[in-house]
Amino acid sequence: MKLFQIEEPDGSPVDPDAAGIAIGIDIGGPLAEVAIAVGGNAVLLTDREGFSVDLAVPDAHDPAARWQTLFEGARLRAERTLGRPVTHAVVAVDQSPAPAWVDTLTEAAAAAGIDLIRVVVPSTGEAPALAAAILAEDLAPRSEPG
Numbered sequence: 010m011k012l013f014q015i016e017e018p019d020g021s022p023v024d025p026d027a028a029g030i031a032i033g034i035d036i037g038g039p040l041a042e043v044a045i046a047v048g049g050n051a052v053l054l055t056d057r058e059g060f061s062v063d064l065a066v067p068d069a070h071d072p073a074a075r076w077q078t079l080f081e082g083a084r085l086r087a088e089r090t091l092g093r094p095v096t097h098a099v100v101a102v103d104q105s106p107a108p109a110w111v112d113t114l115t116e117a118a119a120a121a122g123i124d125l126i127r128v129v130v131p132s133t134g135e136a137p138a139l140a141a142a143i144l145a146e147d148l149a150p151r152s153e154p155g
């Protein structure tokens with residue numbers, strides 16, 4: 010499934026102060042998965058051939074700099090695919106995270122230009138990245154119409 014954006018015919022520039030897109034990131038496996046939801050329908054984002062981004066998940070005890078690299082890669086994948094800035098994310102993990110780890114993830118995401126909205130453990134049976142993307146869509150700040 011490919012996503013595309015329809016713009017108004019006048020070609021109005023995007024408000025630089027407007028909130029960007031919110032994504033879901035699953036870090037519960039060896040490689041992170043990135044997803045976007047629109048209208049409650051979520052889809053995994055993949056790299057185009059020849060433009061792959063390494064989304065290897067660091068160890069939970071790794072420093073924030075390693076996690077920052079992961080968040081930068083997830084943001085890059087989403088922005089390349091969607092052609093819009095990514096500013097927010099919900100992260101899905103496979104087990105309840107320690108508060109210190111959530112702090113590390115929040116710090117790393119902020120350094121990568123992403124506001125980490127929440128860290129969640131999705132229900133059994135849900136695809137974690139997709140569940141995180143749907144939650145991110147629901148919780149992300151919305152731009153007020155001008």
